[in-house]
Ligand code: ATP
């Protein structure tokens with residue numbers, strides 16, 4: 001069956017009152033972005049509180065559905081048949097053909113819900129419901145009508161053209177990207193941070209990212225893996241500018257000057273400081289990490305407090321209360337898991353102490369950082385100035 005168009009239903013953005021058009025326009029922009037990756041030509045239009053995607057050439061149905069299922073803000077995708085000939089016998093014929101094709105297993109209950117937006121149309125909606133219901137029962141005797149809880153709710157809308165649809169394919173929900181400012185994601189090659197980026201983008205936030213690279217301790221392959229992950233997240237969030245910061249000198253300097261069991265915490269404090277500087281430069285208003293309470297030594301509440309202390313921007317940690325398995329489930333769903341588990345070293349794992357502190361004492365950490373006074377500001381500046389920017393889409 002060839003659906004000519006898709007009715008896009010949105011959820012939360014419907015509640016935004018006077019600003020609603022801004023949300024709708026952002027949603028249309030994101031739909032256009034998503035469909036740009038798909039073969040075929042499409043036009044997108046807004047008509048009395050609805051968004052339509054119209055196919056203007058041949059296209060691959062599965063590909064289009066998959067692309068639309070990555071657009072935040074979409075609650076439901078309804079593939080529609082559209083007919084211009086409003087002659088009722090013709091409608092009846094198309095409806096029965098549609099039902100036979102869309103539901104090859106005929107054992108279902110249904111209800112017809114007709115609407116006449118075009119009030120000049122000679123047949124009233126009640127009458128259309130009755131006649132179309134009869135036609136379906138004639139064509140498919142195994143079916144039956146259930147007006148209260150039908151398995152198939154068939155919509156027939158007589159507007160400029162006649163829309164016929166019954167399938168409702170779930171979208172990802174959330175809000176269109178671009179409606180809620182921008183934040184800087186600390187993206188590593190692990191499982192968690194791509195999921196964290198996905199979750200914040202889902203609330204309409206644009207994403208920039210930063211990766212701390214430590215060559216030669218971390219390879220080009222590890223860096224490529226992060227670029228690949230950014231591209232996977234970008235399928236949902238739109239293009240991600242990824243800043244790659246060379247962190248080697250800073251890491252080695254901390255390694256030389258500070259107690260090894262504090263290394264991870266101090267290193268993470270510098271990551272946050274640098275991320276915040278970059279965020280300011282790139283006009284982001286918040287940071288995002290993939291941290292979750294208790295997952296590793298650097299994510300105990302004490303460690304999180306010590307890391308957080310150096311930031312003035314809000315730090316979003318959308319996975320904070322999630323179990324690892326819950327995070328893995330999302331990463332599988334969004335398609336980042338396979339890339340995340342590729343075995344390339346992470347800059348943190350190389351310098352990890354055998355017994356890292358799990359309850360860092362802030363005074364001691366601050367005191368240890370004094371050992372870095374001589375060179376660290378210059379090194380941080382150098383790391384920021386020499387960051388490489390990679391456009392990931
Ligand atoms: P992930 O699975 O995201 O790597 P993790 O469980 O390995 O997380 P950590 O290594 O402690 O946890 O890192 C915590 C968070 O710090 C990460 O989720 C990420 O946001 C950030 N982070 C860690 N390493 C890097 C890095 N090399 N570059 C950028 N951000 C990083």
Ligand code: MG
Pocket residue numbers: 188189190191346
């Ligand atoms: Mg990690």
